[in-house]
Structures are given as structure tokens and as C-alpha cells.
Amino acid sequence: MVSYFIPFLFIFSFIAGVIAQTPDFAVIFSPTAWQEINAGDLLNVGWNVPGKYSGQKVDIFLIGGASQGTQVPIMNIASGIDIDVDHYDWRVDSSLGADNVYGLQMKLQSDPSIFQYSNPFKIIAKPHTTTSTQQSSSKDKTAAPSPTLSATTTTLSAITTDPVHGHSSSFVITYSAPDATTSCHTYHSHSLNVSQHANTYAPPSATPTAPIVVAASGPTHAAPYVLLIMGILVSGLFL
Structure with missing residues (x-):
């Protein structure tokens, strides 16, 4: 029974010696045990220099895992560093x-095969930030200019005719234009060259068509055919 136990103890001691760190090698004192380091920060790694390894070069590796006993190599952080530094x-x-x-x-x-471990420490990951960019496309909307309604005044030249039987005469001129209406009152007068102006209004509309104001001037004693001539002149305004 003892003869079987001795070889097993020898093998266990050999394996333990292989995986154990070298006691007289450089002892790493920084970082300290469970020191918290922010990702992206600068960490000063410090160690003691044993005389027997002076002048040698060392490589430094990072290990990590879920627990201290399950750490595995992650990356090589430095190579060929003078141990005396x-x-x-x-x-x-x-x-x-x-x-x-x-x-x-x-x-x-x-x-x-000659190596040394540091104290366990923690690295605090950077917080995950999500940046959302809102792209907005806007079309320039130019408001249509408000139509400007301007009145156009046309004066009918005086037409001289002889009065009919010396009595006063009267006439009415009424016409309409698109989106605008001008009404002229009946003219009554016993004297010559009396000028009266028409009443003008435009309905509430955003159309740019402007009303036309016609001012009739001249003697009010006119023969009936004068009305026909004035009607032709007014109609000519829309041609």
C-alpha cells in the first residue's frame, strides 16, 4: 500500500513544482490586492529586482477569468523589458x-518556466454609451406671396352731345370682372360736365385679379346712343 502511495506523492509534487511561481524571482507589488483600475487608465506595474536575475529581460502577460483559480492568458502587454528598470x-x-x-x-x-504572478485586481469596464443621431430633413417651404389687389382707374373721355329736348337725361353703367364687381349708380344732372364716381367693391377672395374702377365724366345730357358708345368703350377694357 505504501509502495503505491510514494510514486503518487512524487508525481503530485512534480506537477505542483511545475505550475508554482518561482519564489526568488521578481515579486510584483503593484498593483495591490484587489485594486480597482478603470479601463483606459494608466497602471504602474512595479516589482522588486532580485540580484541573480539582474540584466535579464522579462515579458509581462495579462490573465483573467471568473475567479482567481480559473484565470487564463488574455494578452501580452510587454515584451523584452529590462528587469532592472x-x-x-x-x-x-x-x-x-x-x-x-x-x-x-x-x-x-x-x-x-521562471515566472511570478501579481496580486489579483479588478478592471472597471467603461460604461456603454449609445449615441443616437437624429437626422431630420426639412424642406424649405416658401409661402406664396399674398396677392396684392390694386385698383385700376380708367376715365372715359367726355363726349359732347346736344341735349335732347332740353330735358335732363340719365344713364346706368354696370359691368362685372372676374372676382370683382363694379356697379355704377344712375347719373342725374341738369348741368354740364358734372362728374360722379362709381361705387366699387371686391368680394373676399385671395385671387390676384384686381377690381377695375371706372370713373365716368362728362355731360349728363346725352343722347341714348351715347350709352351704346360708352358700353363699347367699357367692353374694350377687357379685351
Whole structure:
């Protein structure tokens, strides 16, 4: 029974010696145990320099995992560092922080079986920020200019005719234009060259058609055919 136990103990001791860190190798004192480091920050890695390894080169690796016993190599953060420098400034990668625990492993470049672990520490991941960009496209809307309604005044030249039997005469001129109506009152007068102006109004409309104001001037004693001539002149305004 004892004979079977001795070989097993020898094998276990050999495996433990292989995976254990080298006691007299460089002891890493920074970072401290469970130090919290923000991703993207600068971390000063510091170690003691043992005399027997002076002048040697070392490589530094980052390990990490869910717990201290399940850490695995993640990345090589430095290579060929002079061990006598006794420190190294490492810019923590901004993508790190997903693992629960992290650590450093320093290996002798000439003999990687000689190595040392650092204290366990934490890397605080950067908060995830979502930037939403709202793109808005706006069309310039130019309001149509408000129509300006302007009145056009046309004066009919006086037409001189002899009065009929010496009696006063009267006439009425009424016409309509698109979106505008002008009405002229009946003219009565016993004297010559009396000028009266028509009443003009435009219905509430946004159309740009402007009303036309016709001012009739001249003697009011006119023969009936004068009305026909004036009607022709007024009709000519719309041609």
C-alpha cells in the first residue's frame, strides 16, 4: 500500500513544482490586492529586482477569468523589458473589464518556466454609451406671396352731345370682372360736365385679379346712343 502511495506523492509534487511561481524571482507589488483600475487608465506595474536575475529581460502577460483559480492568458502587454528598470507603465486596454478578476504574469524571457504572478485586481469596464443621431430633413417651404389687389382707374373721355329736348337725361353703367364687381349708380344732372364716381367693391377672395374702377365724366345730357358708345368703350377694357 505504501509502495503505491510514494510514486503518487512524487508525481503530485512534480506537477505542483511545475505550475508554482518561482519564489526568488521578481515579486510584483503593484498593483495591490484587489485594486480597482478603470479601463483606459494608466497602471504602474512595479516589482522588486532580485540580484541573480539582474540584466535579464522579462515579458509581462495579462490573465483573467471568473475567479482567481480559473484565470487564463488574455494578452501580452510587454515584451523584452529590462528587469532592472523595476517598473512598467501599462495603458489598460479600454475594451477590458468583462472578467471578474485579473492578474499579471511576469516570465523570464530566457527561461519562461521562471515566472511570478501579481496580486489579483479588478478592471472597471467603461460604461456603454449609445449615441443616437437624429437626422431630420426639412424642406424649405416658401409661402406664396399674398396677392396684392390694386385698383385700376380708367376715365372715359367726355363726349359732347346736344341735349335732347332740353330735358335732363340719365344713364346706368354696370359691368362685372372676374372676382370683382363694379356697379355704377344712375347719373342725374341738369348741368354740364358734372362728374360722379362709381361705387366699387371686391368680394373676399385671395385671387390676384384686381377690381377695375371706372370713373365716368362728362355731360349728363346725352343722347341714348351715347350709352351704346360708352358700353363699347367699357367692353374694350377687357379685351
